[in-house]
Amino acid sequence: MKEKPIPLHMLSIGSFGRITELTAHNNSRRRMLDLGFINNTVVEALRRSPSGDPTAYQIRGVVIALRSEEASNILVENVLV
Amino acid sequence: MVPTHQSSPHDLVIALAGNPNTGKSTIFNSLTGLKQHTGNWPGKTVINARGRFRHQDKNFTLIDLPGTYSLFASSVEEEAARDFICFGQPHATVVVLDATCLERNLNLALQIIEITNKVVICVNLIDEAKRKNISVDLAKLSGILGVPVVGTNARDGAGLVELKDALLKVAAGDIAVTPLKVTYDNNIEKAVELLEPAVGKLTGGRISARWISLRLLDGDKSLWEALNHYLGFDLIKSGELDDLLYAAKNLIHSADNDIRDVMVESIVNLAENTFFESAACQTKQHNALDRKLDSVLTSKSLGIPIMLALLGVIFWITIKGANIPSSALASGFDYLENLLAGWFMSWNSPAWLQGILVQGVYKTLAWVVSVMLPPMAIFFPLFTLLEDLGYLPRVAFNLDNFFKKACAHGKQVLTMCMGFGCNAAGITVCRIIDSPRERLIATITNNFVPCNGRFPTLIAITSVFIACNTGAFASIGAALSILAVVVLGAALTLLISRLLSKTILKGLPSSFTLELPPYRKPQIGRVIVRSIFDRTLFVLARAVSVAAPAGAVIWLMANITIGGASILNHCAGFLDPFARLLGLDGFILMAFILGLPANEIVIPILIMSYMSKGAMLEPGSLEAMRQLFIDNGWTWLTAVCTMLFVLNHWPCATTLLTIWKETQSLKWTLISFLVPTITGIVICFTVTQLAGLLGLA
Numbered sequence: 028m029k030e031k032p033i034p035l036h037m038l039s040i041g042s043f044g045r046i047t048e049l050t051a052h053n054n055s056r057r058r059m060l061d062l063g064f065i066n067n068t069v070v071e072a073l074r075r076s077p078s079g080d081p082t083a084y085q086i087r088g089v090v091i092a093l094r095s096e097e098a099s100n101i102l103v104e105n106v107l108v
Numbered sequence: 109m110v111p112t113h114q115s116s117p118h119d120l121v122i123a124l125a126g127n128p129n130t131g132k133s134t135i136f137n138s139l140t141g142l143k144q145h146t147g148n149w150p151g152k153t154v155i156n157a158r159g160r161f162r163h164q165d166k167n168f169t170l171i172d173l174p175g176t177y178s179l180f181a182s183s184v185e186e187e188a189a190r191d192f193i194c195f196g197q198p199h200a201t202v203v204v205l206d207a208t209c210l211e212r213n214l215n216l217a218l219q220i221i222e223i224t225n226k227v228v229i230c231v232n233l234i235d236e237a238k239r240k241n242i243s244v245d246l247a248k249l250s251g252i253l254g255v256p257v258v259g260t261n262a263r264d265g266a267g268l269v270e271l272k273d274a275l276l277k278v279a280a281g282d283i284a285v286t287p288l289k290v291t292y293d294n295n296i297e298k299a300v301e302l303l304e305p306a307v308g309k310l311t312g313g314r315i316s317a318r319w320i321s322l323r324l325l326d327g328d329k330s331l332w333e334a335l336n337h338y339l340g341f342d343l344i345k346s347g348e349l350d351d352l353l354y355a356a357k358n359l360i361h362s363a364d365n366d367i368r369d370v371m372v373e374s375i376v377n378l379a380e381n382t383f384f385e386s387a388a389c390q391t392k393q394h395n396a397l398d399r400k401l402d403s404v405l406t407s408k409s410l411g412i413p414i415m416l417a418l419l420g421v422i423f424w425i426t427i428k429g430a431n432i433p434s435s436a437l438a439s440g441f442d443y444l445e446n447l448l449a450g451w452f453m454s455w456n457s458p459a460w461l462q463g464i465l466v467q468g469v470y471k472t473l474a475w476v477v478s479v480m481l482p483p484m485a486i487f488f489p490l491f492t493l494l495e496d497l498g499y500l501p502r503v504a505f506n507l508d509n510f511f512k513k514a515c516a517h518g519k520q521v522l523t524m525c526m527g528f529g530c531n532a533a534g535i536t537v538c539r540i541i542d543s544p545r546e547r548l549i550a551t552i553t554n555n556f557v558p559c560n561g562r563f564p565t566l567i568a569i570t571s572v573f574i575a576c577n578t579g580a581f582a583s584i585g586a587a588l589s590i591l592a593v594v595v596l597g598a599a600l601t602l603l604i605s606r607l608l609s610k611t612i613l614k615g616l617p618s619s620f621t622l623e624l625p626p627y628r629k630p631q632i633g634r635v636i637v638r639s640i641f642d643r644t645l646f647v648l649a650r651a652v653s654v655a656a657p658a659g660a661v662i663w664l665m666a667n668i669t670i671g672g673a674s675i676l677n678h679c680a681g682f683l684d685p686f687a688r689l690l691g692l693d694g695f696i697l698m699a700f701i702l703g704l705p706a707n708e709i710v711i712p713i714l715i716m717s718y719m720s721k722g723a724m725l726e727p728g729s730l731e732a733m734r735q736l737f738i739d740n741g742w743t744w745l746t747a748v749c750t751m752l753f754v755l756n757h758w759p760c761a762t763t764l765l766t767i768w769k770e771t772q773s774l775k776w777t778l779i780s781f782l783v784p785t786i787t788g789i790v791i792c793f794t795v796t797q798l799a800g801l802l803g804l805a
Contacts, residue, residue: 049369051619054542054619055619056369057180057368057372058177058619058621059621060180060368060369060372060373060376061177061178061180061215061372062177062212062621063211063212063215063376065369065372065373065376065377066373073399073402074402074403074406074407075408076406076411076505076506076507076508076509077406077407077408077409077411077412077506078412078506078507078508078509078510079509080508080509080512081505081508081509081518081620081622083402083406083505083624087209087211087212087380088208088209088210088211088212089209089212089623090398090402090623090624090625091621091622091623091624092505092508092621092622092623092624093620093621094508094512094518094617094620096617096619097619097620097621
């Protein structure tokens, strides 16, 4: 039984998600791929900016902040680590 | 055209590549002994820096490439780095990897060894990694990658000799390298197999045929111009590859997947495997300290207050600390002036010559140095310290939502931070913003950040009118006023950015990712040396070179009379009615106009012009300056409006020239001139008229 994937910006702070799909296009997609946002990668939602956006994510040992527009193009499923 | 950058034809040319924030520039500085500013954000090295060093009787030229995550050319920097590695014909390429984020860094290393086998891998920040309980097995990594791997700590110079040895050997071809090949899925491999022999024949083995074949398959158009220039003919239009490419692409089409995705996935996965084979983290939470710091510095309730407090404390230390050296410098200059005057007398020089040189040039210079040097020598090291710590990306993180709402790019904050140093530098850094629309917004609004040419003016006015009052909290009040000016500048930046986005620069914010790199322990010594030499003395030299001729001009204007009044008085009188509407006076407005070459000289010009009116006051202490201003009719409103006008008026000549160079457009340069000027006039006018209506002044 698998949960339905959610967009990354909906992932609650402190929880982990495994990437199932990248729906970004063109340059944005390439940049995400370069940063290692590829399928099956586990991402941790670290914290939200005091101004409400962007959110910092830990991915492959690096902390990357994404605005909700960008993060909504990454689909993840919740995982327990 | 890709230049080879060779200093001498016999030099070995070494390209220096790496991710942003890996200490790449520190490596560059340690190897070449050059002072290059190391930044904490991508794109700092927008213009390639080059330097030379000698090792074992061989001369090396080192080219610092822009810091990039990848070579898939999704930005100008990536394209520049890739083109140099491919076509710049370096004798060897160093890839600097950050030992604390090895996995992500390996991605770039794998892409580079796909292009060239003349590679040395430099795993930097080994100590930092050790502190975080990450150990990297360099021998194993070298075994996997098939190229030499050297561990370094560029900050204390550890491993640099080994790095130079390895470079020499690789450049001379003394080491047999067998670079790891990224293996792609079956279809891509079959397609490459089809293309590679023909490509190899056409390119004559000058570039990796496998790599060119891969790029032909993923259709990377950004490469062709540089490639064709390098080869001297058009590879695709030559027609010899048409059939093969068609057949090869057919092989992949059947796989029904975006080929670029598949390629990147293969590389990222290989990087991940390589990382797990060669490095070990003893603890899972190796970056616990970073997280703890972030949870305070970017917390919901404290993040922004802490940011403002830090800035406020920096201003307070600057104001408090600059007082004493300022007056000491001033009395020193006074003493020298008397000596100079005596020397001119004994030499029987004409009065006008002594006037121009001593009263004009020397006195202006003395003012510039004694008013500017102490605050800068305190402000810059403190600001650089924050920068070195890795705090600036956190500022961008904290404030990004405001910029998003203003339809501006998140990295605009970083260009503003540079603007604190120098607006011209801030505008050059706007190149890190890819979208032309958002780059223009950042360029036009950069002037709303007071640069260090304007800080001394702000500090002088607050010191004179606020900190000079008795009371224990005077200097705190002064610091708060400057903080208020900076916050107002930021608010105006957001407002004007939004206004521009809704009118002449319509559009939505473009995609934006921001790395929050690990915090680094600042190296106090380096911070001081760098901020004093790179920034303080640089800015001071620029101010002095402008102040000297300006001093002479002012003296002439004050001493040549037409119809009973000096030219200076004529001009000031002409400007006065308009200036009064803005809460200023004719002399203040004229000082701003004459200060176009550099904002630093506004206050010295103003003092010179006031003094030429007859009140021969010896410059020096802030008390003397305060008296001079009050004698010339300054009130609190004059001080406030002058500070507002400092924040909002035309950019200095250097900045305007930079804007023109960067935008290649007179129209945008003119708009960059008009936007802050009109803003300043509107704000000063409103404040003055309101104060008048309310009977406050």
